[in-house]
Amino acid sequence: MRLTxxxxxxxxxxxxxxxxxxxxxxxxxxxxxxxxxxxxxxxxIVQRLAALGYVETIRGKNGGIRLLCEPAEINLAxxxxxxxxxxxxxxxxxxxxxxxxxxxxxxxxxxAKRAFVEVLRQYTVADLVVDRGALRGQLxxx
Amino acid sequence: MRLTxxxxxxxxxxxxxxxxxxxxxxxxxxxxxxxxxxxxxxxxIVQRLAALGYVETIRGKNGGIRLLCEPAEINLAxxxxxxxxxxxxxxxxxxxxxxxxxxxxxxxxxxAKRAFVEVLRQYTVADLVVDRGALRGQLxxx
Numbered sequence: 001m002r003l004t005x006x007x008x009x010x011x012x013x014x015x016x017x018x019x020x021x022x023x024x025x026x027x028x029x030x031x032x033x034x035x036x037x038x039x040x041x042x043x044x045i046v047q048r049l050a051a052l053g054y055v056e057t058i059r060g061k062n063g064g065i066r067l068l069c070e071p072a073e074i075n076l077a078x079x080x081x082x083x084x085x086x087x088x089x090x091x092x093x094x095x096x097x098x099x100x101x102x103x104x105x106x107x108x109x110x111x112a113k114r115a116f117v118e119v120l121r122q123y124t125v126a127d128l129v130v131d132r133g134a135l136r137g138q139l140x141x142x
Numbered sequence: 143m144r145l146t147x148x149x150x151x152x153x154x155x156x157x158x159x160x161x162x163x164x165x166x167x168x169x170x171x172x173x174x175x176x177x178x179x180x181x182x183x184x185x186x187i188v189q190r191l192a193a194l195g196y197v198e199t200i201r202g203k204n205g206g207i208r209l210l211c212e213p214a215e216i217n218l219a220x221x222x223x224x225x226x227x228x229x230x231x232x233x234x235x236x237x238x239x240x241x242x243x244x245x246x247x248x249x250x251x252x253x254a255k256r257a258f259v260e261v262l263r264q265y266t267v268a269d270l271v272v273d274r275g276a277l278r279g280q281l282x283x284x
Contacts, residue, residue, distance in 0.1 A: 001144070001226055001228070001229050001255075002228065002230070002232070003143055008232045008233070012239075012247075034240060076250065084143055089143065089145045090145055090150045091147075098281055099154075099277075104272055105157070105270050108261070108262065108269065112258045112259075112261035112262050113258065115257040115260070116254045116258040117254075118257070119254035120250065128247050129246070135241075138240050138241055140240065
């Protein structure tokens with residue numbers, strides 16, 4: 001049971017932006033190097049974060065990305081639900097499963113998923129950065 | 143966020159066995175046809191269910207598989223933890239992530255995962271089969 005790397009990197013990108021000085025434009029290349037990602041993949045993630053209104057992308061030589069929201073305004077459950085293609089734990093549709101729509105497995109997994117999401121709903125991106133100084137050190141920021 | 147198809151089919155196989163008459167040997171081919179699975183994949187799943195002690199496999203012309211436990215003895219959290227290769231929601235190791243071992247994201251996802259597992263721990267495979275007659279009809283059993 002894994003979140004996609006898209007979601008994982010999306011969250012790491014938000015953490016990186018919170019670690020940076022507020023309002024500072026961050027180069028995509030800096031995030032790529034910090035987390036050792038593929039640039040193409042990160043660009044897609046940044047486009048998605050921009051479409052969701054979390055970040056702004058600025059083109060050009062001095063371009064980059066910056067956070068548009070306060071970290072405390074980005075709810076973790078909401079961000080994960082937006083980034084993750086699905087939170088359906090099993091694929092009931094694609095297999096044309098014979099178990100009917102009142103399948104108990106699907107119901108119970110749904111109940112477990114809701115408990116999972118409810119925990120995340122209590123946190124925001126600000127909770128991911130408790131000690132900003134220590135985080136900057138970890139990320140190699142000056 | 144998906145469980146693997148291995149786990150998904152493992153649970154469906156247990157459901158199929160509960161739908162069958164107690165102690166009856168079920169042919170792998172019957173489960174393959176019912177759920178439209180790959181036989182190779184199902185054989186691996188059955189081997190795993192046997193290694194876990196949930197089912198017994200009998201070789202030969204009249205061979206097959208049968209449930210070794212009462213459905214109420216198979217806890218859903220335990221079975222999923224045993225079948226699923228990982229419940230770690232993000233891959234902290236493979237990426238040699240710079241965020242240290244006290245990464246808040248990992249802690250919070252761990253808390254959410256525990257809430258997920260705690261819900262499953264309240265259920266057994268018996269809870270997946272509320273109306274055995276209806277289930278037999280759905281599975282095309284006589």
